[in-house]
Amino acid sequence: MTRRDSALDFRDFVAELLATGDAVDIGVPVSPTLEVGAVTRRVYDTRSPAPLFGNLTEGAPGFRILGAPAGLSTVPGETYGRLAAHFGLPRDTTPRDLLERLVAAMHARPVPPRIVPTGPCKENVVTGDDVDLTRFPVPLLHEQDGGRYFGTYGFHVVRTPDGRWTSWSVSRTMLHGRTTLVGPAMPQQHLGMIHRMWADRGERTPWAMVFGAPPAALAAAGMPLPAEVDESGYVGALTGSPVDVVRAETNDLYVPAHSEIVLEGYISPDETAPEGPMGEYHGYAFAESKPQPVFHVEAVTYRDRPILPVCVAGLPPEENHTIWGTMISATGLDLLRAAGLPVSLAWCSYEAATCWIVVAVDIRRLAETRMTERELADAVAEVLFGSHTGWLVPKVLLVADDIDITDIDQVVWAMATRSHPATGHYVYPEAPGIPMVPYLTEEEVRTGRGGKSVLSCLLPEQFDGVTRGVTASFENSFPEDVRRRVTGNWAGYGFPATPPRLHRP
Numbered sequence: 104m105t106r107r108d109s110a111l112d113f114r115d116f117v118a119e120l121l122a123t124g125d126a127v128d129i130g131v132p133v134s135p136t137l138e139v140g141a142v143t144r145r146v147y148d149t150r151s152p153a154p155l156f157g158n159l160t161e162g163a164p165g166f167r168i169l170g171a172p173a174g175l176s177t178v179p180g181e182t183y184g185r186l187a188a189h190f191g192l193p194r195d196t197t198p199r200d201l202l203e204r205l206v207a208a209m210h211a212r213p214v215p216p217r218i219v220p221t222g223p224c225k226e227n228v229v230t231g232d233d234v235d236l237t238r239f240p241v242p243l244l245h246e247q248d249g250g251r252y253f254g255t256y257g258f259h260v261v262r263t264p265d266g267r268w269t270s271w272s273v274s275r276t277m278l279h280g281r282t283t284l285v286g287p288a289m290p291q292q293h294l295g296m297i298h299r300m301w302a303d304r305g306e307r308t309p310w311a312m313v314f315g316a317p318p319a320a321l322a323a324a325g326m327p328l329p330a331e332v333d334e335s336g337y338v339g340a341l342t343g344s345p346v347d348v349v350r351a352e353t354n355d356l357y358v359p360a361h362s363e364i365v366l367e368g369y370i371s372p373d374e375t376a377p378e379g380p381m382g383e384y385h386g387y388a389f390a391e392s393k394p395q396p397v398f399h400v401e402a403v404t405y406r407d408r409p410i411l412p413v414c415v416a417g418l419p420p421e422e423n424h425t426i427w428g429t430m431i432s433a434t435g436l437d438l439l440r441a442a443g444l445p446v447s448l449a450w451c452s453y454e455a456a457t458c459w460i461v462v463a464v465d466i467r468r469l470a471e472t473r474m475t476e477r478e479l480a481d482a483v484a485e486v487l488f489g490s491h492t493g494w495l496v497p498k499v500l501l502v503a504d505d506i507d508i509t510d511i512d513q514v515v516w517a518m519a520t521r522s523h524p525a526t527g528h529y530v531y532p533e534a535p536g537i538p539m540v541p542y543l544t545e546e547e548v549r550t551g552r553g554g555k556s557v558l559s560c561l562l563p564e565q566f567d568g569v570t571r572g573v574t575a576s577f578e579n580s581f582p583e584d585v586r587r588r589v590t591g592n593w594a595g596y597g598f599p600a601t602p603p604r605l606h607r608p
Contacts, residue, residue: 315363
């Protein structure tokens, strides 16, 4: 097959990772029961290459699993290489460059998908009584999980009853039976919104779920774009090429042709079953399950030797933080800029488990506004907490733009030295928010409100556009000729190669 690129074909994405050494083709036998999950979790912890499991002890022969598809790397200058590959960008792409690319695509003309008669996802077609999801090596990812999770790195495809809006939406699914899955469809999510439209009519929701999707499509599906915006058009604008889509076998939905696995069927309008517990994005596993909608699978199509990507959710950083957090950062930055606020960047620190977003404030522009700290905090809260983006992230940190907010060490330094313990902490108890945040009270979970705050790490003089102190660091404390001499002689001093994390304020 003709090679496309890593953004629009998952198989090409995997080939690129293998070619650059950012994936390991594991040939020894590995069990999908906990072993796949354990290896993948250790990959996150050590920032090792993505594991491609090709010799699984369970499931039909030829089926494969890719773990940590958007994990971070220890290769100098390529920390975000796997993430960048999702968008067809160079491996040395910086977070700032990536965010600007994502934001620019939000304002570009959408490029609609291109309908094709068939595609690689149709190499194998199974329908009716032959459907058996247990043939796949569906992994048990954590010992505490309530079941095996098929969907941890895929997206749902649903369309409104009037056909005006097709949504690609990320939400997990647990194996429930030979032909059923169960998983959340929260009413604030686009998946839940559209499911409710069909349920209100007393009808099943036509549905598909895509695994091993074009990586840029998976990322867009996890992006909090506005309701009634088709993610497919955004992906086309982002990559500069339309996404090839093909009609499903059993309904009128269209799915990416260059996908590894596609499930088709419907969501029951009223049937539920227990789902969970599961190790989750916030880093905890709670010993409880909840009734969630049941997804019925009527057809399965897949590529030869299909690859099921998995995210083993838990302590950051994993894909809930690297992909989801990055896409949230882009939409948050765009919202704040559109509101005219003096903001230069926004970033969901991966280490914070998508529970905070750091906002870099341009202090020169801030001084021009004459805003007080309270006024700035309220303005940021109004923009973010009133949006779907802010619904997902409960805490906002405000810092001056001399801080590289993509560097967690600098963010912690700013919090420790610039946030006054008696001031600068603003709480918004009526703001709506995602009910999955661990610290929420039962009442806050029930009402869907509370647990929201803005923390200011801005020094008083920064509201006048200045910073009193000079940062004592390699970059700021020595003349350029001394710095040049030191870096040029580094190996001569007897040190190993310069470590990748040498940038400091």
